[in-house]
Amino acid sequence: MDTMNETIKQAPLLEARNLTKVYEDGVKALDNLDLQVLPGEIYAMLGGNGAGKTTTINIFLDFIQPTSGQAFINGINANEEPLEAKTNIAFVSENVQLYPNFTAIQNVDFFVRLGGRHNYSRSDYETALNRVGLQSQAFDKKLKDFSKGMRQKCGIAIAILKDSPAILLDEPTSGLDPKAGKEFIRLIGELRDEGKGILMSTHDIFRAKEIANHVGILNNGILVAQKTQAELKGVNLETLYVEYMAGYMDEAEPSLVNNLSEA
Amino acid sequence: MFKLIFIKELKEIIQSSRFTISFAVCSVLIIVSFFMGAQNYLASQAQYEATIQENKNQMAANSEWMMVQHTIMLPPQPLMALVNGISNDIGRNIEMSGRGELRPENTRFNDEPIFAIFRFMDLEFIFGVVLSLFAIIFAYDAINGEKVNGTLKLCFSNSVSRASFIGGKLAGSFIGLTVALLIPLLIGCAMLPLLGIHLNSDQWLRLGLILASGLAYFGLFLALAIGISAMTDRPSNSFLIGLVVWIFAVLIMPRASVLISGRMVEVPNVDQITAEKSRYRIQLFDEDRPKMADFSAPEGTEPQAVMQEFSKFMRELGDERNRKMEAFEERINEEYLNKRREQAKIALNLSRISPASVFTLASSQIAGTSLELQNRFMDSAKDYQKIYADFMNEKTGHTGSSGFRMIISTSDDDEEEEKTIDVNELPQFQYETASFTSSAANSILDLGLLMLFNLVFFGGAFAAFLKYDLR
Ligand SMILES: Nc1ncnc2c1ncn2[C@@H]1O[C@H](COP(=O)(O)OP(=O)(O)OP(=O)(O)O)[C@@H](O)[C@H]1O
Ligand SMILES: [Mg+2]
Numbered sequence: 001m002d003t004m005n006e007t008i009k010q011a012p013l014l015e016a017r018n019l020t021k022v023y024e025d026g027v028k029a030l031d032n033l034d035l036q037v038l039p040g041e042i043y044a045m046l047g048g049n050g051a052g053k054t055t056t057i058n059i060f061l062d063f064i065q066p067t068s069g070q071a072f073i074n075g076i077n078a079n080e081e082p083l084e085a086k087t088n089i090a091f092v093s094e095n096v097q098l099y100p101n102f103t104a105i106q107n108v109d110f111f112v113r114l115g116g117r118h119n120y121s122r123s124d125y126e127t128a129l130n131r132v133g134l135q136s137q138a139f140d141k142k143l144k145d146f147s148k149g150m151r152q153k154c155g156i157a158i159a160i161l162k163d164s165p166a167i168l169l170d171e172p173t174s175g176l177d178p179k180a181g182k183e184f185i186r187l188i189g190e191l192r193d194e195g196k197g198i199l200m201s202t203h204d205i206f207r208a209k210e211i212a213n214h215v216g217i218l219n220n221g222i223l224v225a226q227k228t229q230a231e232l233k234g235v236n237l238e239t240l241y242v243e244y245m246a247g248y249m250d251e252a253e254p255s256l257v258n259n260l261s262e263a
Numbered sequence: 264m265f266k267l268i269f270i271k272e273l274k275e276i277i278q279s280s281r282f283t284i285s286f287a288v289c290s291v292l293i294i295v296s297f298f299m300g301a302q303n304y305l306a307s308q309a310q311y312e313a314t315i316q317e318n319k320n321q322m323a324a325n326s327e328w329m330m331v332q333h334t335i336m337l338p339p340q341p342l343m344a345l346v347n348g349i350s351n352d353i354g355r356n357i358e359m360s361g362r363g364e365l366r367p368e369n370t371r372f373n374d375e376p377i378f379a380i381f382r383f384m385d386l387e388f389i390f391g392v393v394l395s396l397f398a399i400i401f402a403y404d405a406i407n408g409e410k411v412n413g414t415l416k417l418c419f420s421n422s423v424s425r426a427s428f429i430g431g432k433l434a435g436s437f438i439g440l441t442v443a444l445l446i447p448l449l450i451g452c453a454m455l456p457l458l459g460i461h462l463n464s465d466q467w468l469r470l471g472l473i474l475a476s477g478l479a480y481f482g483l484f485l486a487l488a489i490g491i492s493a494m495t496d497r498p499s500n501s502f503l504i505g506l507v508v509w510i511f512a513v514l515i516m517p518r519a520s521v522l523i524s525g526r527m528v529e530v531p532n533v534d535q536i537t538a539e540k541s542r543y544r545i546q547l548f549d550e551d552r553p554k555m556a557d558f559s560a561p562e563g564t565e566p567q568a569v570m571q572e573f574s575k576f577m578r579e580l581g582d583e584r585n586r587k588m589e590a591f592e593e594r595i596n597e598e599y600l601n602k603r604r605e606q607a608k609i610a611l612n613l614s615r616i617s618p619a620s621v622f623t624l625a626s627s628q629i630a631g632t633s634l635e636l637q638n639r640f641m642d643s644a645k646d647y648q649k650i651y652a653d654f655m656n657e658k659t660g661h662t663g664s665s666g667f668r669m670i671i672s673t674s675d676d677d678e679e680e681e682k683t684i685d686v687n688e689l690p691q692f693q694y695e696t697a698s699f700t701s702s703a704a705n706s707i708l709d710l711g712l713l714m715l716f717n718l719v720f721f722g723g724a725f726a727a728f729l730k731y732d733l734r
Contacts, residue, residue: 061420063734083422091420097413099271101278110271114264114421155417168420 012036013166013197018069029055044208047218053201094171096155100144115162169200272435290447297451300344301458307339328658335692348632361652390477402488404498429728480622490724520613528606625709
């Protein structure tokens with residue numbers, strides 16, 4: 001596989017080209033973002049609160065339209081042919097919410113069918129739920145009794161069963177305990193090894209360094225740094241990150257002072 | 264996709280505790296309403312028969328047709344008990360007289376004033392108030408609830424079109440809830456024969472149409488609530504808006520329309536009319552007074568002849584005054600009625616902005632308990648009045664009129680045997696209900712409006728969701 005990756009230039013599964021988003025209130029959330037996620041790759045987007053991570057993911061999901069630039073999923077423009085594009089993607093949000101009155105199996109069944117997979121049996125669902133580490137006695141429990149970790153597990157099970165080439169994850173490990181977070185990351189690694197292209201936003205720099213093939217640091221909607229795993233070897237990512245964040249703070253400070261003096 | 268969402272919606276409805284609780288409450292209310300309607304009808308029927316019998320017995324005790332006091336009564340009908348309309352508010356009894364005004368008396372609420380305060384729990388109330396509120400409570404967070412939940416985002420991370428999502432949602436909740444409501448409604452219908460109420464095919468047809476329009480009315484509130492939830496971000500907001508809209512549509516607008524139309528058309532009240540009539544009577548008398556003073560008999564007539572001449576003169580004057588008075592009364596009553604009809608028409612048309620009034624009008628028209636009930640009853644009574652007058656004329660030489668009657672018994676009668684009368688000779692009063700086709704034709708505007716409201720609200724909810732921010 002590795003040798004193939006090196007010899008044949010693969011088409012990216014996820015691609016942002018000059019992606020810019022200015023919200024109605026004038027906030028520039030994304031500024032000419034360029035990124036590519038190839039099959040079998042994890043791309044970790046780092047960045048502080050309000051850096052534009054969720055905005056990027058929302059554009060891929062066609063929840064918002066970019067002001068300019070394009071987002072492609074498996075080569076399909078996500079905002080021009082969203083229905084077609086979304087057949088190639090699975091999404092796990094930072095806080096997976098399912099139908100509270102449905103059981104885990106019912107929820108998985110509904111969302112997997114919604115994702116266009118109709119030929120699974122109950123045992124397939126059970127296998128997937130086992131794989132993500134949900135205890136089997138929870139399979140037929142209603143979701144309203146689930147903890148956040150259990151819901152995240154269901155979310156990733158749905159993504160696994162949907163079996164789409166690309167996966168979008170918006171801070172999937174936030175709020176998980178360390179053990180659950182670690183398990184989650186292991187699962188994502190497995191999916192990557194199956195050849196999925198994964199774009200993940202996160203605040204967790206250590207995990208990002210550990211697992212990601214590419215790390216991008218977003219600051220105020222601008223991709224200020226982009227490093228491969230190889231480039232990060234020996235680099236203290238934390239220091240790097242803080243440096244960029246510091247730059248951001250320096251930039252932000254004058255306007256902050258202005259605002260204060262105006263008030 | 265549509266089918267999947269439709270089925271999910273059905274399952275979600277059935278599995279929610281909100282549904283279990285509200286469905287249980289509604290089912291009990293619906294069944295109770297059928298039961299009480301049936302009991303009410305049976306009670307009214309018994310009372311009706313007793314009153315008719317009592318009246319017959321009283322009449323039979325008389326020896327002269329001239330002495331007879333005949334009361335006709337509006338026969339109760341099963342549908343009246345299920346959709347009360349105005350049936351409890353209008354007088355059911357009319358004391359018959361061969362001529363003059365007929366006055367319906369003795370309303371149901373007159374008998375049992377407590378019900379006037381709380382009204383009955385008929386089907387119109389169940390649909391109009393309870394189920395419409397149930398629709399709002401049920402669907403106020405249909406869309407924004409999923410957004411707050413996060414399920415909306417997860418759904419739309421798949422290849423799902425907005426149209427199939429909202430379509431499945433609207434169809435799923437409408438069909439899920441109406442089928443659920445049909446269960447207690449059908450149980451209620453099945454109970455009627457068991458409770459001793461046997462509807463004929465015409466009445467079943469009407470009941471079916473009432474239930475269908477009730478479900479259509481329920482559906483439009485459901486679509487309204489879903490539409491509101493597709494225009495707001497938070498369930499607490501949409502609940503508040505839904506409730507306010509409901510209060511206006513169900514409680515305020517129907518009443519306001521009556522008040523507004525009252526301002527638009529001045530109608531004198533009954534006391535003013537009575538006052539006007541008595542003013543005219545006095546005026547007529549005043550006009551005749553100089554003539555009376557001028558009366559003089561030719562010279563040299565016998566005093567007895569003078570007396571006879573005078574009473575003849577007075578009778579002629581009195582008859583003339585009565586004739587004028589009657590003409591005046593007829594005109595003033597006609598004017599009054601016309602104004603009232605105009606006022607009612609404006610009120611009804613204004614109230615039709617509200618789906619609640621539209622449903623009330625449609626269901627009461629189909630049940631035969633709309634405003635038309637009173638007119639029909641009065642028309643039937645007036646028709647009967649002619650028959651009654653002819654009958655009395657034949658029997659007594661007078662048109663039997665209630666009020667003052669002078670009975671002159673001549674001496675030759677004394678020798679005869681005490682006569683009795685056969686009350687069965689008296690023609691029966693028949694109340695003709697409107698035919699199904701004419702009731703349906705009368706309600707066609709309101710049924711059409713119900714459909715239109717449905718179309719608008721379902722379309723509105725659909726359109727609102729196409730523009731909804733999914734994040
Ligand atoms: N609907 C909106 N309207 C206006 N501005 C918005 C909107 N959504 C986000 N923003 C702004 O866009 C910027 C980027 O927001 P975004 O949610 O993409 O950040 P993020 O990187 O996901 O942050 P976090 O780590 O807190 O999730 C922020 O400044 C935010 O205030
Ligand atoms: Mg975010």
